Amino acid sequence: MNNTEQQFLNDLDAKLWKAADKLRSNLDAANYKHVVLGLIFLKYVSDAFEERQESLLELFQNDDDNNIYYLPRDDFDSDEDYQQALRDELEVLDYYREANVFWVPKAARWNTLKEKAVLPIGSVLWQDDAGHDVKLRSVSWLIDNALEEIEKSNLKLKGILNRISQYQLDNDKLLGLINTFSDTSFTKPVYNGERLSLHSKDVLGHVYEYFLGQFALAEGKQGGQYYTPKSIVTLIVEMLEPYSGRVYDPAMGSGGFFVSSGKFIEEHAKEQHYDPAEQKKHISVYGQESNPTTWKLAAMNMAIRGIDFNFGRKxxxxxxxxxHPDLRADFVMANPPFNMKDWWSESLAEDARWKYGTPPKGNANFAWMQHMLHHLSPTGSMALLLANGSMSSNTNNEGEIRKRLIEEDLIECMVALPGQLFTNTQIPACIWFLTKDKSGKDGKKRDRRDQVLFIDARNLGYMKDRVLRDFTADDIRKVTDTYHAWQKGIGYEDISGFCASASFEQIEKHDFVLTSGRYVGVADAEEDNEPFPDKMQRLTAQLKSQFEDSARLEKAIKHNLVRIGYDW
Structure with a gap:
């Protein structure tokens, strides 16, 4: 997106977060995220619904021979009848489902919330199906009712949307949030007089993602369990290129990998002049999450993006x-908790997933890896974020499992990451890329058998603040292009300190340790062409000048101390 669009989104983030953060005095981040994200969800589905209504209205009135939606004015006795027919057609559910837009009942539409929330408590809102008056109990009840109506009309969301009445928030605070969201143009936004090309899905999806990140920071370690840095997710998705097939994340958190996959497919479709909506139909996502709250957030995230999903029964x-016991996925991606200790159960002792060795009871790293391999199709590829210790540890059978994986030629690429990337841990991390077929039989890649690519990305990125590091788009492109060039055998070459292609024999010589630095070496030092006498004279003069500056500064400090009464 251009700079104006980016600035618009940054300003929007700040405005909405400031409004939402006012709830912090009443609730901690773990709870008020449900209130805020629930309202964002309602705003999005309502805006998307209204966008579809606008496009349908144009279709109904467009006299085109190829337009199957056209509703002729001449078929009606009066203009009043025609307008009523248009309104009736706009309430036909199938028109929305065919465009992958959630059906939003009238009681759940944003305009209804905005209009009814300002009424006095006890006001009659509407009549139910039995003809009884429905009265306003509270603003939180009004929001919960909207969420319930959406669940009734969209079975995929049954039991997913978190109710907010339990948090007992003041009506005024909720009304303030509703007004803030209402005052913001999510459809056809204008910024500094310029009409932006962003759609409501772009804007609301961005806001939802931003809020997930902010809540992860606010909650610290607990929140960070479900938030992987966007740049790392993007890196993995762009390296794996999941254009079509089954995509699985066994530790999905809020579904970040699926969101990035959807974006990647859309961009690829545009480049190939395909219909992005049609292209997305070629991919299906499967996920699993143990935390019930995060499981619900992920489902909401998919609904916001229009991504069909299967996250299991619960x-x-x-x-x-x-x-998903029978799933064999084409792509598997995950960022599970690092070095997870409390995972073992004796029922897992003879599990079929431990094909390459039983993982240690006190560390789940290689349990995650083997679970993912178990669910990988015969030609599938996977990426797994793990702590750096997984590349070299020999304790409790980890070294033997890693050796088996190398001997079975499953490992394709190892990427060492910089520190300070994650909100919830300072543990250095790496990405393992594995595949069950390196033969290149598909014709898209070369034969890579008995070879592993090592990429050392520890020197890439920048400090976005005093605590967190991040990758730029150029950093992501550098790593991705290197990986794809190596896979295809076109334009790849080893670069000291950054990348190296190693054979099985080389890895065996290193005792099956996969630390990237062992293979890529150190970067070549820049050649120094300055003659030594000239360099010595220049550096001596520079040092003399710095000593003189130091003496002047010391004298000035002593003078100022004497002036304020301190005897030096």
């Missing part, structure tokens, strides 16, 4: 309650 422990 939240559940990935190892003990696999929600």
């Amino acid at each position: 939240n559940g422990d990935t190892f003990l309650d696999d929600q």
Whole structure:
């Protein structure tokens, strides 16, 4: 997007977060995120619904021979009848489902919330199906009613949307949030007099993602469990290129990998002049999450993006309650908790997933890896974020499992990441890329058998603040292009300190340790062409000048101390 659009989104983020953060005095981040994200969800589905209504209205009135939606004015006795027919057609549910737009009942539409929330408590809102008056109990009840109506009309969301009445928030605070969201143009936004090309899905999706990140920061370690840095998710998705097929994340959090996959497919479709909506139909997403709250957030996230999903019947422990036992996915991506200790159960002792060795009971790293391999199709590819220790540890069978994975030629690429990337841990991390087929039989890639690519990205990125590091788009492109060039055998070459292609024999010589630095070496130092006598003279003069500056500064400080009464 251009700078104006980016500035618009930044200003919008700040405005909405400031309004939402006022709830912090009443609720902690773990709870008020449900209130805010619930309202964002309602605003989005309502805006998307209204956008579809506007496009349908144009279709109904467009006299075109190829337009199957056209509703002729001549078929009606009066203009009043025609207008009523148009209104009736706009309430036909199938028109929305065919465009992958959630059906929003009248009681859940944003205009209804905005109009009814300002009424006195006890006011009659509407009549129910039995003809009884429905009265306003509170603003939180009005919001909960809207969420319930959406669940009734969209079975995929049954039991997903979190009710907010339990948090007992003042009507005025909720009304303030509703007004703030209402005052913001999510459809056809204008910024500094310029009409932006952003759609409501772009804007609301961005806001939802921003809020997930902010809540992760506000909650610290607990919140960080479901938030992977956007740049790392983007890096993994662009390296794997999940254009079509089944995509699985066994530790999905709020569904960040699926969101990035959807964006990637849309961009690819535009480049190839395909219809993005049609292209997205070629991919199906499967996920699992143990935390019930996060499981619901992920479903809401998919609904906002218009992504069809299967997250199992319920939240559940990935190892003990696999929600997709028969799944064989084309792409598997995950960022599970690092070095997870409390995961083992004796029921897992002879599990079929431990094909390459039983993982240690006190660390789930290689349990996650083998679970993902178990669910990978014979030609599938996967990416897994793990702590750096996974590349070299030899304790409790980890070294033997890693050796088996290398001997079976499953590992394709190792990427070492910089520190300070994650909100919830300072543990250095790496990305493992594995595949079950490196033969290149599909014709899209070369034969890569008995070879592993090592990329050392520890020196990439920038400090976005005093605590967190991040990748730029150029950093992501550098790593991705290197990986794809190596896979295809076109334009790749080893670069000291950054990337190296290693054979099985080389890895064996390093005792099957996969630390990237062992293979890429150190970057070549820049050649120094300055003659030594000239360099020595220049540096001596520079040092003399710095000593003189230091003496002047010391003298000035002593003078100022004497002036304010301190005897030096």
